[in-house]
Amino acid sequence: MPSKLTKKEVENIAKLARLELTDEEINTYSEQLSDILGYIDQLQEVDTENVEITSQVTGLSNVMREDKVDACDNASEIVGMAPENEDGLIKVKAVFSAKG
Amino acid sequence: MDIQKFTIKSTLNSLQNKEFSCVDLIKEIFKRIRKHDGDIHAFLELTEKAAIKQAEEVDAKIERGEKLRALEGIPVAIKDVIATKGIKTTASSKILEQYIPPYDATIIKKLKDVGAIIVGKTNCDEFAHGASTENSAFGPSHNPWDLERSPGGSSGGSAAALSAGFCLASLGTDTGGSTRQPGGWCNVYGLRPTYGRISRYGLISMTSSTDTPGIFAKTAEDTALLLSIMAGQDKKDATTLGAEVHEYHEQLDLPLKGMKIGKPKEFFEDSSDEESVAVVEKSINKLKELGAKIVDVSLPHTKYGVPVYYIITPSEVSSNLGKFDGIRYGHRSPEANSLFEVYTKTRGQNFGPETKRRIMLGTYALSSGYYDAYYKKAQKVRTVITKEVEKVLNEVDLLVTPVSPHVAIKLGEKSDDPLAMYLEDVFMETSVMAGLPAISIPAGFAHDMPVGLQIMGKQLDEVRILSVAHQYEKVTNWVDKYPKL
DSSP, rough: OOOOOOHHHHHHHHHHHHHOOHHHHHHHHHHHHHHHHHHHGGGGGGTTOOOOOOSSSSOOOOOOOOOOOOOOOOOOOOTTSSSSTTTTTTTOOSSSSSTO | OGGOOOOOHHHHHHTTTTSHHHHHHHHHHHHHHHHHHHHHHOOEEEEEEHHHHHHHHHHHHTTTTOOOOTTTTTTEEEEEEEEEBBBBOOOOOOGTTOOOOSOHHHHHHHHHHHHOOEEEEESSSGGOOOOSSOOOOOOOBBBBBBTTTTOSSHHHHHHHHHHTOSEEEEEEEEESSHHHHHHHHTTTTEOOTTTTTTTOOOOSSOOTTOEEEEEEEHHHHHHHHHHHBBBSTTTTTTOOSSSSOGGGOOOOOOOOOEEEEEHHHHHHHOOOOOHHHHHHHHHHHHHHHHOOEEEEOOOTTTHHHHHHHHHHHHHHHHHHGGGOOOSSSSSOTOOSSSSSHHHHHHHHSSSHHHHHHHHHHHHHSSSTTTTTIIIIIHHHHHHHHHHHHHHHHHHOOEEEEESSSSOOOTTTTTTTOHHHHHGGGGTTTTHHHHOEEEEEEEEEEEEEEEEEEEEEESSOOHHHHHHHHHHHHTOOOOOGHHHOO
């Protein structure tokens, strides 16, 4: 495991996470995340040979409900909460560029 | 009217017997809030008008001689990560600063169904990420016992509001200790129920595999009453459990005689604050005097709880907070020139430092090449911790530990050191990993600040935990102590 996250690595994580960070933030996170990961590395001391991962703690599995359509009577209210909306639709920036 | 002395139970009696009106009660609550919340900052939003109107209806009902419902007329405060229809719900984040949910969380609906009166929404760490409320985008809350100190977190506003007499109960959430730790630091009860015992529908999700609503109340009986009302299966939360919901508040007399209570030695090794430890030891002795058998036990993997938590939580956070992208609700950056920038600028400009830190950490832990080393490893160690505590709980009925190695920290003391803040959760994670119920109960004072005792039990064994809390309360007077404002 890397001992310290480089600036480039932090920039890449920020891009994956869709976060615009300032240079100062990138420097801070590079140090802090390295510290935290260093601390977390102690998990390697624990013998987990033949141990299953935890995926659920109360023993439930495959909780199903009837596949039935329910009415939604406040759709316009919900769409109306979007920062930009028009005629019951959510307005967003272009997804594809004109050049294709 | 001395609100500090009121409990839910006593207040319902007083209202029904017309000792005072519900309007007078609610007005007195808001008078206290106006007078003192400038110092404490427990609230982000108040709902005075609606509360008074509701109180008038309660009074009319009393006049007609009708019987009050289980929480009718009782003022409650709600952590701001819990959706309240028509009332701003910000999660203490700038990104949701103007968000007004179009629906109620299941637990809010349940409280309303029995007549509770919401007085306001309480401050917390942004998206419940923290242990001191200092990560709130709107400034920290202050501990009513000492304004220079934190009330704990993340549900610090809810604990402070109750401790200050701004309500008679409050709701929090507990993902990694966020109800129990502030409960301990503010001299109130803080219950984390079994995972899945209370519906999470309408909680702004943080770590879905460990999130649960939490209950703050002034007595064990009030805590139990709230649990009786809030517990149960919900088709809107597939992780809720179908097990029978007890009338917890009517089953508080399980005899302590013959009960086996384990004392895990790893929780008593931190001697940084000997006075706090002495208070906890004394409260455990009291349980012994009440007839319980105290057994020394060991949970050697306790120390790995925090590192496991700080992989699992950021991982789930990075996924759960993906929905805050400036598209469907909340804030959208006006400076974005492309769809990509709508995402990056909205999130970069409106999430606070700890939220970003967790999103980054989680994104890293889940990214290709590191998934096995971090996330998978953490989920395996989680299994080890869970099996270890389950094994011990086969030999004893309950476990008792300190809530925190020390009393409430000073504001600013650890806010620049994220790792030091993470370690504040050190005694909280065992129950989180295993989905066990645990409660923080008022157990005494050190350095003139409250100290909490944590009682942890088997899954769905809330009856036993609350019984022990109730019987301890009967022979001590900690719940009668209030901060001087």
